Amino acid sequence: MRELIESFKDEVLSLNDFMARNPEIGGGEYKSSGAMVRLLSKHGIKVEYPFAGMETAFRGVINEGKVRKAAILAEYDALRGIGHGCGHCASGSISILAALVLNKIKDQIPAEIHIIGTPDEEMRGGKVTMANNGFFDGYDFAIMIHMSNKNALYSGFLALDAYEFSFHGKPAHAASIPWEGRNALNAARLFMDATDMMRQHVREDVRIHGYIKNGGDASNTVPHLAVVEMLVRAKDRKYVDELSQWVMDCAKAASIATRTSYSVEQLGEKFDGMRRIKSGEKILEDIYRDMKLPVVDLGDLTGGSSDIGNVSSICPSFHPYISIGEEFNGHTVEFARAMTEDRTHKAILDGGEIIARFVKAVYGTPGALEDLWKEFRGE
Template sequence: MKDIVLRQINELKKELIELSEYIYKNPELGYEEFKSSKAHVKLLKKHGFNVEEEYMGIKTAFRAEFTSEIKGPTIAYLCEYDALPDIGHGCGHNLLGTISTGAGIVLSKFLSNIGGKVVVFGTPAEETSGAKVHMADKGAFDEVDIAMLAHPADKHYKSGTSLAMEAIQFTFKGRSAHAAAYPDKGINALDAAINTFNNINALRQHIRSDARIHGIIVEGGRAANIVPELAIAQFYVRASTKSYLKELSSKVKNCAMGAALAAGAQLEISNYEASYDDLVTNNTLSNIYCEKLMAMGVENIYESRESYGSLDIGNVSHVCPTIHPYFAITDRELVAHTKEFADATITSKAYEEMCKTIGALVLTAIEVIKDKNLLKAIKEEFEKTRSN
């Protein structure tokens, strides 16, 4: 099976390189990836996929499906293709998305014999307000049996974890007054914002070591001689699980409410970006992927990296069994979100590893489709780990 998969990948390789390099040369920010999503859709349609564009009302999202006449599991590959401001594809989403589309196309060539369905999802804006959150909330992954993607890195790493995150905005409203002539007539909204930071800093000694709270003041007044009537602070609150995030976010909101009460200001609490769930890797699925990756010739697969960031695929992992491994695009240490990282995605080394990674993703899916007991074990693990 490995040799047949490799033959299919090699036949597709030229088109995949063209796709990745086109997106590399045309970097687009989140929810503006019109050229990138169209390029994916064009290639998927060419290979027989039925594509729904502007999926779930998101202009640069898509859902591409290829279904066998034989019933079987639904395999999902997730594409990302948004870039970073100024840097371009410093996170390698040009190659990430290409691998998912490539895996979907290669797997589709086998479905007439083994059954099942493959769905390639175009998921915009991972770098900002990730579309996977909205898509998961609206049921996009409810019928998916397993979901996978592989992210560029300097080494091959197992799928790991990410932090759950809530993006909280505090809007404090006071009353303006001349700060020297009539200070007693004013209500200082900026004081409430500053004291929120002070309250949170006092809270830090009583939070778990793997939690994170960080924020900025985006509005704090216009002139030093006017009591600020409006102040806005934005925070990311992160925790290792959904349940602890809920607890910690409540405490952070209490910090703001206490500060508002002390200043006499009104407080409005909102979310300024989508909030992410923690990534729960399905280890049964991850082990199969690693086994197939080694079969493709990868000798060193490192343990998952300790991560204090947040990923919108975390929300997917609470809906269906999911993995998010990393694959090497270089032989040297490389820092993500840099121009050097972007350039590394269009090298011969990156394309060599692209083929191995696609092979592992496809062989994993074939194994899951053919082995009902394996799929059962994957789902049993998912049910045990999903609620946290």
């Protein structure tokens, strides 16, 4: 298989470097998705583009006509202001490489393989929209690999809600007639304090964090508008729903106390937590070990969130990590700069092999697919 990996090396690494140097934020990944689709099409993979009602989504099909089907997911959106600080240019290139390799050995795979381009993971969550519209129904499993500073078999993503709270007051001169005003910033401050006071009384996996986006216009004017962005996370989706309602109550109480009004806008989709399938992780562990890639156990929680969590509620899903070096941390400028370095290039080639070998192992090992689904169903 390594010979096949090497045969696509130059094209896939050029794809990665192009995306790294031309970062596009979620929903606007026209250059990136177009480059991916052109490479897949060049090698004879039939691609639907756009796909799922999204202009920058796509789906390529390998082994069309087989009853079984598996999904390889590709991400390619960048972070605002940082570029590919999350490494999606490299993660997406890994998925494309795996698809190209599997297309060459498709006669050995008794299933359709779909390479699905999933836009806007960072903000709105393209996979959630796809999941809600049934596009992941019927898959045996889904897989992708994410860049990191460690090799790990599991991403303990938390369920996530994101909201923007706008508090509306009444402007007035802050020195001459402050009694005529209603202070929206005071409402925002009370709201932030109230959510801080929740922390003692929630489970240990909960993360509540936000910031004031707008706190007023001038020091001598009573702020008539204050805007807070707030994120609520926990392992369990039902518990996040409870916490979000509590946060809503905090906003209402802050508004009543300051005699202001408020409005709420949901930001993006609601992300589910990542379900863990240890029988699949064992297959991945054997592959990593055989490739001499040492893995660490990150435990059940990583603190982050991703829209692949919603896919993992529909079918067994896998989101292992591959390291580009322990000195790098995601969501940083340094991580983005490392995307065109040799160590990232090596991780892309290794990652493509891992996914291709995983797909082949699941379908080629007696009972492996059944084990994934027994665990998924809780049997």
